[in-house]
Amino acid sequence: MPDSYLSTPATVAEPITGYAIGNKSHGLVEVLVDCPGIQALYTYNIPDKFTVQIGDIISVPLSGQVVGGIAIRFIDRAMIDFPLDRIRDIEDVVASGLFKHDYWNWLIKISEYYYTPLIQVIKVALPPGLITKSHRRIKLVPTTLDPDIFLSEPAKKIYKLLQSQPDGNYSWQHIQKQVTTGARRGLRELLDRHLVESYLESGKTQKAKLQKAVVLTADIFAIDLTDRQREIVEILKQNGGELWQQELLELGRTSAGILKKIEEKGYISIVSKEKLRADREIGIFQQEQAKVLTEDQASALNVINGLDGFAEILLHGVTGSGKTEVYLQAIHKILVQGKSALVLVPEIGLTPQLTDRFRSRFGDRVAVYHSALSDGERYDTWRKMLTETSQIVIGTRSAIFAPLPNLGLIILDEEHDSSFKQDQPAPTYHARDIARWRAELEPCPLILGSATPALETWVRIGQGGGYPRGAPLPPLPNAKTYYLPLPTRVRSRPLPPVEIVDMRQELKLGNRSMFSQPLQRALRQMQSLQQQGILFIHRRGHSTFVSCRSCGYVAECPNCDVSLAYHQPGAADNALLRCHYCNYCQPSPRRCPECDSAYFKFFGSGTQKIVEELNVQFPDLRCLRFDSDTTSAKGAHRRILTEFVNGEADLLVGTQMLTKGLDLPQVTLVGVVAADGLLHLSDYRAAERTFQTLTQVAGRCGRGDEAGQVIIQTYNPEHPVLHAVTKHDYQAFLTEELPEREVFNYPPYGKLILLRFSSLDETAVKQTVAEIGAELNQAAIEGRYELLGPAPATVMRVNNRYRWQIMLKYLSDGSVKLPNWELLRDRCSNVVKMSIDVDPQNFL
DNA sequence: AGCACGCCGACT
DNA sequence: GTCGGCGTGCTC
Numbered sequence: 001m002p003d004s005y006l007s008t009p010a011t012v013a014e015p016i017t018g019y020a021i022g023n024k025s026h027g028l029v030e031v032l033v034d035c036p037g038i039q040a041l042y043t044y045n046i047p048d049k050f051t052v053q054i055g056d057i058i059s060v061p062l063s064g065q066v067v068g069g070i071a072i073r074f075i076d077r078a079m080i081d082f083p084l085d086r087i088r089d090i091e092d093v094v095a096s097g098l099f100k101h102d103y104w105n106w107l108i109k110i111s112e113y114y115y116t117p118l119i120q121v122i123k124v125a126l127p128p129g130l131i132t133k134s135h136r137r138i139k140l141v142p143t144t145l146d147p148d149i150f151l152s153e154p155a156k157k158i159y160k161l162l163q164s165q166p167d168g169n170y171s172w173q174h175i176q177k178q179v180t181t182g183a184r185r186g187l188r189e190l191l192d193r194h195l196v197e198s199y200l201e202s203g204k205t206q207k208a209k210l211q212k213a214v215v216l217t218a219d220i221f222a223i224d225l226t227d228r229q230r231e232i233v234e235i236l237k238q239n240g241g242e243l244w245q246q247e248l249l250e251l252g253r254t255s256a257g258i259l260k261k262i263e264e265k266g267y268i269s270i271v272s273k274e275k276l277r278a279d280r281e282i283g284i285f286q287q288e289q290a291k292v293l294t295e296d297q298a299s300a301l302n303v304i305n306g307l308d309g310f311a312e313i314l315l316h317g318v319t320g321s322g323k324t325e326v327y328l329q330a331i332h333k334i335l336v337q338g339k340s341a342l343v344l345v346p347e348i349g350l351t352p353q354l355t356d357r358f359r360s361r362f363g364d365r366v367a368v369y370h371s372a373l374s375d376g377e378r379y380d381t382w383r384k385m386l387t388e389t390s391q392i393v394i395g396t397r398s399a400i401f402a403p404l405p406n407l408g409l410i411i412l413d414e415e416h417d418s419s420f421k422q423d424q425p426a427p428t429y430h431a432r433d434i435a436r437w438r439a440e441l442e443p444c445p446l447i448l449g450s451a452t453p454a455l456e457t458w459v460r461i462g463q464g465g466g467y468p469r470g471a472p473l474p475p476l477p478n479a480k481t482y483y484l485p486l487p488t489r490v491r492s493r494p495l496p497p498v499e500i501v502d503m504r505q506e507l508k509l510g511n512r513s514m515f516s517q518p519l520q521r522a523l524r525q526m527q528s529l530q531q532q533g534i535l536f537i538h539r540r541g542h543s544t545f546v547s548c549r550s551c552g553y554v555a556e557c558p559n560c561d562v563s564l565a566y567h568q569p570g571a572a573d574n575a576l577l578r579c580h581y582c583n584y585c586q587p588s589p590r591r592c593p594e595c596d597s598a599y600f601k602f603f604g605s606g607t608q609k610i611v612e613e614l615n616v617q618f619p620d621l622r623c624l625r626f627d628s629d630t631t632s633a634k635g636a637h638r639r640i641l642t643e644f645v646n647g648e649a650d651l652l653v654g655t656q657m658l659t660k661g662l663d664l665p666q667v668t669l670v671g672v673v674a675a676d677g678l679l680h681l682s683d684y685r686a687a688e689r690t691f692q693t694l695t696q697v698a699g700r701c702g703r704g705d706e707a708g709q710v711i712i713q714t715y716n717p718e719h720p721v722l723h724a725v726t727k728h729d730y731q732a733f734l735t736e737e738l739p740e741r742e743v744f745n746y747p748p749y750g751k752l753i754l755l756r757f758s759s760l761d762e763t764a765v766k767q768t769v770a771e772i773g774a775e776l777n778q779a780a781i782e783g784r785y786e787l788l789g790p791a792p793a794t795v796m797r798v799n800n801r802y803r804w805q806i807m808l809k810y811l812s813d814g815s816v817k818l819p820n821w822e823l824l825r826d827r828c829s830n831v832v833k834m835s836i837d838v839d840p841q842n843f844l
Numbered sequence: 845a846g847c848a849c850g851c852c853g854a855c856t
Numbered sequence: 857g858t859c860g861g862c863g864t865g866c867t868c
Binding site (some may be wrong): 035036062063064065067134135136172174184242 | 857858859860
């Protein structure tokens, strides 16, 4: 796209220089509008009443609606070849001065790397409610006439539809979906007869929530205050001279009237202030002091504190080695310098412990930011981040876009975790990669922390000169990468011994239970010593399905090619069947819908099944489930963990969630029910994911004073990955895995791009994909890439859409000539959707 | 010829 | 997301 402003970074950098020039309250401005499909810049007029800066978020009229947009550059009347009389006025200026030069360039880089229109990248960077769109709505006009006789069919349909709504009101978009033929004509008819009205509803903009606050304005209280009034003023003074009116009323058990009196006397003033709808889980934390560091921790911190500008650091610490303490102390220094720190974690809900620890160390300078916040909370937190100079933001993937003005450090904890990769929708960014770019631009250090680093990270750090394979070496003088190992646990606690149990042997010995003899013994021992344990189940892809023992019928999702999973949230008689792909849900039938047999039961080994089995074999063992079923309610993670920590249960039974950074000192036993589900996942990362998951689960035990033990059950005990796990040997895993990746040009040596195609029309996708596949195949040799596919997705149909994919694999030596994605997209009919996933992680 | 339908491209 | 234009195919 040669005429595009996106064509080279140099031309895009240009408008931002204009940013510094200042603002304009007249003239023309080119705008990037929020409309998929419009890549070009549109010109708008700035009416006198507005002042616009480059980079401002504005709303502009576009066709029959008002859409959001970004002011890109000012332009001269003489420079445009577009009829001047068709240029419209800007509608509004929504927000001003948001994007710094580097931040803006960073967004452009993301848009280019992930082949995503810039406006879409901007939209993920901004909180919801800043860039909005208006919608057309149709409203019934009250009338006494019975209009039915006069109307055409479509008009009647629309009219009836509107009448079915209590307020006689629908969006035009919705009506068009319902009334497939003649909607336009029908509407015109209704409008002509004044039976309905059409109006534009402006987009739902987020606004700061204002609340009345009371501020102390004098500190000497004259005698003209009554005792009661003086009492109120005292309360205010004791609380730092400022309180929300509501709070003060409660504390002083008084009414607004008395406050007004005091205000009249000039001692306080009542003002409207922005009230943050921020995530305030628990108010008071114990103050925590910095801990004494181990030698390794201290030398790691020393290197980090000595850094200036950009550097990439791998903090490779075994489980329980105290990475968090290093983060905390590194952040402390950043705060002292008056800068801010950004901490990314895999899933915030899973680590209440981590946020608690940050809060107890840094108090209310810690903000939490993730997509589970309500729109209002996100908006408020985002705005707060924009203004505070020295703060800490903890968040998930999307928090990498936090608009911190004075960033001094970025940390990715558990950097190997796959939740840092977005695979839908575009931009399909990896937080680790874009964090590195951000750190380079700021510039500031980036710390990647893990016990089981991603291979990409390992190889990068090695190539950066900090740490070639083998033993740790001192970093090179000008190295941009550093390898900082924490090879031992804090307080010299040993890593737990890992025992592999061959389940084939167990079967031979006549043990048909899910629990091997060693695991059963360990559970009993744990119980007798009144210790606690964790039981890990890998459930993905092996969820509990329901089938008939008589005829073999399996309950399947009507919209997707998967069987429904069995859930039992409450009593057994209101069990549910749920689809994990589209969330379809139905009550579980008691009898087989096909043959009416009563032997209609659920299969598989989900957490529920395990807990039931445990209850039979170990009636005295108190089990607590920790999975997506039991933790879906708000605050449920924290509640379950608190229960467990308080010793109200002996065993925590759960899935993936258990692997993510839990620090439970009293856990001495970790059991893995079946490692096989993990080993046999069919993508090139299976081994890596297995090693990571098992090492992480194993790392949950022996963190306290008592030694721990790990038991892994498998039908495949010779698997080399399992050997590496038993030895806690990351190097051994590397030696096994890296050559494999190198031979097949898989990441971290090669690069992948996954093209996903989907459609409601089964034949349409199949055909499109075949055509495009053939075309790419022709170009593959010259383009120097390898083509895998086209192939149907593992689960071909999801939500009634048929899904196919094509993968491109190539060497990242710069020689590849990738296809023109826009041309490919044009080859798709309008019922087939194509999306591009750069560096895909999820191949389902 | 006249109209209805649905597709497609423009929108500053 | 909305609107209007245009081609196609059916009806009078």
